Amino acid sequence: MDKILVHGGRRLRGNVKISGSKNSALPILAATLLTKEPCTISRATQAPYDIVRKMRASVCILGPLLGREHEATVSLPGGCVIGDRPIDLHLRGFEALGAAVKVSGGNVKVLAPKLTGATVSLRSTFGSTVLGTGNVMMAAVLADGTTVIDGAAEEPEVVDLANFLIAMGAKIEGAGTRTITIEGVKELHGAEHEVIPDRIEAGTFLVAGAISGDEVTLHRVNPEHLQAVISPLREAGFHIESNGNKISIAPGTKRRPLKLDTVPYPGFPTDMQAQMCALLANTDGISVVSEHVFPNRFMHIAELKRMGANIDLQGATAVITGVPQLSGAPVMASDLRASAALVLAGLQADGITEVNRVYHIDRGYDSIDEKLNELGAEIERVKA
Ligand code: EPZ
Numbered sequence: 171m172d173k174i175l176v177h178g179g180r181r182l183r184g185n186v187k188i189s190g191s192k193n194s195a196l197p198i199l200a201a202t203l204l205t206k207e208p209c210t211i212s213r214a215t216q217a218p219y220d221i222v223r224k225m226r227a228s229v230c231i232l233g234p235l236l237g238r239e240h241e242a243t244v245s246l247p248g249g250c251v252i253g254d255r256p257i258d259l260h261l262r263g264f265e266a267l268g269a270a271v272k273v274s275g276g277n278v279k280v281l282a283p284k285l286t287g288a289t290v291s292l293r294s295t296f297g298s299t300v301l302g303t304g305n306v307m308m309a310a311v312l313a314d315g316t317t318v319i320d321g322a323a324e325e326p327e328v329v330d331l332a333n334f335l336i337a338m339g340a341k342i343e344g345a346g347t348r349t350i351t352i353e354g355v356k357e358l359h360g361a362e363h364e365v366i367p368d369r370i371e372a373g374t375f376l377v378a379g380a381i382s383g384d385e386v387t388l389h390r391v392n393p394e395h396l397q398a399v400i401s402p403l404r405e406a407g408f409h410i411e412s413n414g415n416k417i418s419i420a421p422g423t424k425r426r427p428l429k430l431d432t433v434p435y436p437g438f439p440t441d442m443q444a445q446m447c448a449l450l451a452n453t454d455g456i457s458v459v460s461e462h463v464f465p466n467r468f469m470h471i472a473e474l475k476r477m478g479a480n481i482d483l484q485g486a487t488a489v490i491t492g493v494p495q496l497s498g499a500p501v502m503a504s505d506l507r508a509s510a511a512l513v514l515a516g517l518q519a520d521g522i523t524e525v526n527r528v529y530h531i532d533r534g535y536d537s538i539d540e541k542l543n544e545l546g547a548e549i550e551r552v553k554a
Contacts, residue, residue, distance in 0.1 A: 174531075174539055176516030176523040177548035178498050182383040184545050188372045188391045189536040190214050190365040194327040196227045197304040198334045198365060203234040204308060205338055207360030214365050229257055230301050233308030236269060236280050243279040251505045253466040259292050259299045263306030266290040267313055285313035287354055293321030296463055297434035303350070304331045311340040313354040322350045325435040326395045330366045337361035369395040370441045371535060372417070374510050376400070377445040378542060379419040380408050382517040386545060387418040398438045402428050402446070406453065427455030427492060432463050444470040444511035450490045451479035452518060457490040470508035473501040477519055500524040506534040513538065517547060 190213030202209040228244060235242030247255045261271045261278065266289070269282035290306055292298050303323040308331075310317035322328065324346055332345030338361045341353035372391045379386030380403055393400070393412035400410050400417070407422040428450060432440040440463035450457040451474050461467050465486035475481055477496040482489045498521030503509030509530040516523030525531075528551070531538055539549040 171526065171554045172528045173524055173526045173552050173554065174513065174528050175550040175552060176498070176513055176519075176525065177550075178516055178519040178521055178523065180382065180517070180546050180548050182379060182386050182517070182542070182545040182547060185387045185389055186375050186541050186545055187389045188367045188375070191327060191330070191368040191370075192534050193300070193325075193368075193370070194330040194365045197230045197301060197308070197327070197331045198363065200230045200234050201308055201331060201334055201338070203231060204238050204311065204335075205358040205360055209338070209360045210362040212362070212364045227301060229260065230305050230308075232260065232264070232278070232280055233305035236264060236282060236309045237285065237312040240283060240285065241279070241281045243277050245277050246273065251469050251508075252464045257302070259294055259302040260305045263290045263292060263302065263319070264309055267306075267309055267317065269309075285309060285354075287313045287315030287317040287352070289318045289320060291320045292323070298323040298348075300325050300328060303328050307332065307335065307342065307345075307350060307352060310352040310354065311335055311342070311358065312356070313352075315354055317352040317354070319350040319352070320348070322348055323434060324348065326366055326369060326392070334361065334363045337363055366395070367391045367415075369399075370439065370507070372396055373399040373439070373442045374445050374514070374535070374538075375541070376403060376410070376417065376419050377442075377449050378514055378517060378545070380406070380421075380449050381514050382547075383419060383421070383545075385418060385420040387416055389416055391415055391417055393417055398436055399442055402430060402438060406449070425453045427453050427457040427490075428459075429457065430459045432459075432461050434463065440464055440467060441507050443467060444507040445514055447471065447474060447481070447488060447490060448511040448515040450492065451477075451481065451515060452494065452496055453490075453492040455492055457492070458487060459490065460487040462486070467505075469504035470511045473504075473508070473512055474515055476501055477515055477523065479515075495520050497521055498523040500526065503527040503530040506530055510535060510538065513542070513549070517542070
């Protein structure tokens, strides 16, 4: 397995182009199943089959296959290192549209001779479900009649999927709010679509700039999608300016600790929690980071502590006492964002940080090491 070596202490400066959103491209690629016609998706990195086969988000083919073929079978996603990844809300939505759900042999099969529009609630103790909202939307676009999704996820990736479906001829209103209304149509046609910029990749590079940047400018971003990341970084003492599809970050005079709570969009995103822990690990003072979406999403804490971080994990809350500097060490990548956090921590650590199992990072970042090196980092990729 490849690993990457991060040589700490290099200052970052310059420009980086943000790629298309992974979490938008995935359901949109699935949505192309809804039409027999060709679709062109740009700015998406095609997830190779051998990763999609293993990627739990492949659950999002259930909705379009149910919508078009009236049946679908997919392996249950099971859990992953950030916690249990249930799909009960997805299945509740399909049942409301008239599907029968059968779980056997680790697979879930959904079958609906006829799909009829209905009112579906996707509210959960964790807020809502992003892929569940997309899945139900994709099943409903070809159903007979009107579907109302109550308690829908409001993430920009849900809006992007809805816009792609509308371009294919679907009738959808309210995407980006808690209530989405879908008028079923007979069939969908091909469409062209450019996915939105990846707001989490953008947030990750803002944190890279905060950790070790003089001035870093991100291009091809949508600042509107990043407000919940920009405001805590400003509160932490960094200068951030946005202009059109560009955002720049530069150091301020004094860094301040933070209290952060991860919540569904438009709140502070769980996908940025690990990266912010890397920044707060050497921010003077005591920071408190609470995880309300994936309470177990703290695989990065033990690894940051191997680098000298002073973090006390109390249930779903990390209490971080900033230390002057982390020290480079061999660390283990575990999930996508924890791995990115370890690379970010290595940027300012003393010495070399060896991040193992780097395939976790490659699943969600388009050449993060190359992009950081273009900004002035010194990161080597070692083929195992
Ligand atoms: C999407 O996952 C993202 N992945 C995740 O990003 C992101 O962390 C998550 O949304 C939350 O923003 C993709 O879009 C491919 P959820 P998703 O269903 O849709 C519970 C990354 O790092 N839940 O919104 O699978 C669930 O356990 C990845 O890019 C149920 O209880 O997440 C969690 O606590 C990681 N029942 C909460 O809801 C369900 O049926 C949010 O999950 C579904 C979810």
